[in-house]
Amino acid sequence: MLERIRAFFSARGVLEVETPALSRAATTDPALASFATRYTGPLFPQGRTLYLHTSPEFPMKRLLAAGAGSIYQICKVFRDGEAGRLHNPEFTMVEWYRVGSDHHALMDETLALVTQALDGKRTLAPPEKLTFREAFERHAGLDPHRADAQALATVIKRHGIETGSDPAREPVDVLRDLLLTHVVESQLGRGRLTALYDYPASQAALARLRAGDPPVAERFEIYLDGIELANGFHELGHAAEQRARFERDVAQRKEQGLPAVPMDEHLLAALETGLPDCAGVALGFDRLVKLAAGAKSIQDVLAFPIERA
Amino acid sequence: MATYNTSEFKAGLKVMLDGDPASIVENEFVKPGKGQAFNRVRIRNLKNGRTIERTFKSGETIEAADVVDMEMQYLYNDGQFWHFMQPETFEQVVADKNSVGDNAKWLKEQDVCIITLWNGNPLVVEPPNTVTLKIVETDPGLKGDTSGGGGKPATLETGAVVRVPLFVQNGETIKVNTRTGEYISRA
Numbered sequence: 001m002l003e004r005i006r007a008f009f010s011a012r013g014v015l016e017v018e019t020p021a022l023s024r025a026a027t028t029d030p031a032l033a034s035f036a037t038r039y040t041g042p043l044f045p046q047g048r049t050l051y052l053h054t055s056p057e058f059p060m061k062r063l064l065a066a067g068a069g070s071i072y073q074i075c076k077v078f079r080d081g082e083a084g085r086l087h088n089p090e091f092t093m094v095e096w097y098r099v100g101s102d103h104h105a106l107m108d109e110t111l112a113l114v115t116q117a118l119d120g121k122r123t124l125a126p127p128e129k130l131t132f133r134e135a136f137e138r139h140a141g142l143d144p145h146r147a148d149a150q151a152l153a154t155v156i157k158r159h160g161i162e163t164g165s166d167p168a169r170e171p172v173d174v175l176r177d178l179l180l181t182h183v184v185e186s187q188l189g190r191g192r193l194t195a196l197y198d199y200p201a202s203q204a205a206l207a208r209l210r211a212g213d214p215p216v217a218e219r220f221e222i223y224l225d226g227i228e229l230a231n232g233f234h235e236l237g238h239a240a241e242q243r244a245r246f247e248r249d250v251a252q253r254k255e256q257g258l259p260a261v262p263m264d265e266h267l268l269a270a271l272e273t274g275l276p277d278c279a280g281v282a283l284g285f286d287r288l289v290k291l292a293a294g295a296k297s298i299q300d301v302l303a304f305p306i307e308r309a
Numbered sequence: 310m311a312t313y314n315t316s317e318f319k320a321g322l323k324v325m326l327d328g329d330p331a332s333i334v335e336n337e338f339v340k341p342g343k344g345q346a347f348n349r350v351r352i353r354n355l356k357n358g359r360t361i362e363r364t365f366k367s368g369e370t371i372e373a374a375d376v377v378d379m380e381m382q383y384l385y386n387d388g389q390f391w392h393f394m395q396p397e398t399f400e401q402v403v404a405d406k407n408s409v410g411d412n413a414k415w416l417k418e419q420d421v422c423i424i425t426l427w428n429g430n431p432l433v434v435e436p437p438n439t440v441t442l443k444i445v446e447t448d449p450g451l452k453g454d455t456s457g458g459g460g461k462p463a464t465l466e467t468g469a470v471v472r473v474p475l476f477v478q479n480g481e482t483i484k485v486n487t488r489t490g491e492y493i494s495r496a
Contacts, residue, residue: 031344081316082346082368084338164364166373173365178343182364185341205343221342231342 001105001289002074004117012109014070014096019059021076025264026051027058028249029205030256033080035089051261052078055282056095057206058267061235063268064097064278072096074259074285076143085297086227089306092285099278103218103234106279107195110222110230114193115286121292124224125192128153132199132216139187145200145214149175159183171200189223196221207233222283224291239271275277311373315348317363323355323376326363330355330374330427336409338367348480355425355432361488374427381424383412383416391416393424404431412436414469415487437488441496444484447473 019182026034029256032054040047053059056073063071077093098106109126118124121233136144142155152175153168154164161182188194201209204217218234246263253260289301300307313324318336325331331352340346346367353360355376365371381393381402391404391413402424408431409416414438416422425433447463460472463483471485473492482496 029343031340031346082338087338087340160362162361163361164365164369170366174345176366177341178347180341181339181347182349203343287460298419 001117001285001292004119005074005113005285008116009096010074012070014072014098015068017060017063017068017071017073018052018075019056019073020061021053021056021078022050023053023058023105023264024048024050024262025058025150025266027054028253028263028305029054030249030252030258031077031282033082034256034261035080044148049193050305054079055093057280057282060095060097060280061267061275062270064099065273065275067276070096070098070278072103083114083306085299086287088286088298088302091298092282093287094283094288095280097235097278097280099276100131101279103197103220103279106232106234107197107220107222108283110220110283111193111231114222114224114229114283117288118292127193127195129195129197130188130202135184135188135194136176136179139184141143144176144179145216147174152176152179155179156182173200176200176203183224185223186226189225189227192224194223196223204236204245205233206236206245210235220281227287227291228284229287229291230281230283232279234279234286235275237271237275237277239268240269243268312370314370315367318348318350318365323374324352325372325374326352326354329357330376330432332376340367342346342355355427373374375429376425376427376432379424379426380421383418383420383422386413386416388429389445392493393422393431396421402426402429402431404434408432409434412448412487414467415440415442415485417442417467438488439484439493440487442469442483444473444477444479447477447479449478 034054036048036049036051039050046274054076055077060071060073074094078090080089082089093105133144136142140155144150149168149172156167157180198216199219201215201217207217207219209215210218220232221228221231286298287300290298293301295301313322317441318333320335322333323330331354331485333350334353339350348365348367350363351360352363358490384392384394391409392401394401394486413433417440419438420437423435424431426491440467444463446468448461453460462470462476464470471490471492473483482494484493486493
């Protein structure tokens with residue numbers, strides 16, 4: 001499987017790179033928890049806190065800003081607090097960036113890579129592409145951009161989803177995530193790959209926003225068998241906008257009582273020198289293997305999942 | 310008040326749900342590509358036995374239930390209640406019809422049962438997986454039939470009725486699976 005992926009990129013002239021797994025900065029995303037460790041020795045005799053990366057995105061963008069061209073990386077990434085049928089705190093990610101591509105071009109390339117990786121292992125119908133709105137309208141019966149908490153809560157209750165507290169009092173983004181994971185996702189990627197794209201602006205993460213009514217984030221995800229395989233962006237290259245999003249994350253982390261982490265000033269400096277117009281995507285390799293093998297859980301395709309690590 | 314965080318959720322964990330003690334049957338961690346993680350939990354109400362699904366935001370907490378499973382010996386029934394004793398401490402508890410339920414028909418004096426106690430009171434009484442009981446009434450079977458095909462009903466000393474092979478007779482003791490209510494063998 002790894003061979004197929006490397007052959008795919010080699011045929012397309014995408015360069016394989018390596019970037020550090022340890023960094024003095026961490027992702028500010030409130031939904032991601034970084035492992036922290038400590039280096040002590042030459043250069044930092046008093047010790048310095050270093051974070052294990054949750055994805056190689058930031059240093060890869062620094063390479064892009066330095067003129068590396070289209071690049072890919074296959075590496076281990078680390079996320080605290082995540083373990084389950086589809087999660088392990090340490091997993092393998094295939095991440096790549098295409099200079100000059102937007103999220104549509106990269107979405108097509110991601111579909112091609114997954115199709116090629118699963119060739120001979122799964123028989124799939126041609127892929128489908130749905131906007132985030134189309135998927136919600138089709139499978140949950142509402143417009144996710146316009147529905148307020150009350151409307152979302154009504155649909156959640158109609159689907160028999162019981163929550164610990166009254167859903168109408170939750171933020172709209174939490175309710176959209178709830179509907180996505182509990183209702184919509186199981187309908188995606190049935191017998192074919194599904195690409196979901198144009199996300200609500202509030203879920204942009206590191207994607208560009210496209211003005212409109214409503215404005216949408218140029219972001220996509222790829223699904224098979226109801227499982228999210230990949231997440232990609234038309235990358236935000238605007239340093240000031242990126243700093244504002246980091247700062248919003250930092251404020252949210254504080255509000256939610258999450259540990260404060262330093263934002264990546266190296267990335268912001270690189271964006272200031274100029275990120276070429278590009279799109280990037282991260283694909284969960286262990287999930288791809290799970291789907292190829294027809295396994296029930298990614299634990300079945302890891303040599304030693306966290307419980308036995 | 311003790312509480313559990315969603316990251317402590319696992320099958321068998323005893324929690325309070327809507328004021329009733331409940332046991333987690335299955336816990337699934339779900340998370341969209343970016344965004345809020347949830348714990349999607351199947352949970353069994355220990356009072357009425359019903360299993361429901363409930364979703365928690367990861368990081369939420371839920372009250373712990375003071376529920377323990379304890380091996381206790383069945384002593385006797387006083388006509389209304391069932392009396393059990395913890396063999397080492399001689400501590401006794403009294404269970405009512407709600408907690409014993411249909412399992413009453415498998416209870417034989419001296420047998421060791423699993424009693425689920427909530428705040429010290431019996432909530433569920435589980436008989437041993439297999440019990441050895443005497444047949445008090447069954448029709449005489451046909452001589453020479455050893456196959457057991459078809460079988461016949463037999464009433465046991467505790468009142469339970471199970472299907473037994475034709476060759477098994479009145480007064481014999483047999484082993485029965487209490488989970489399925491099926492005859493296993495002669496004892």
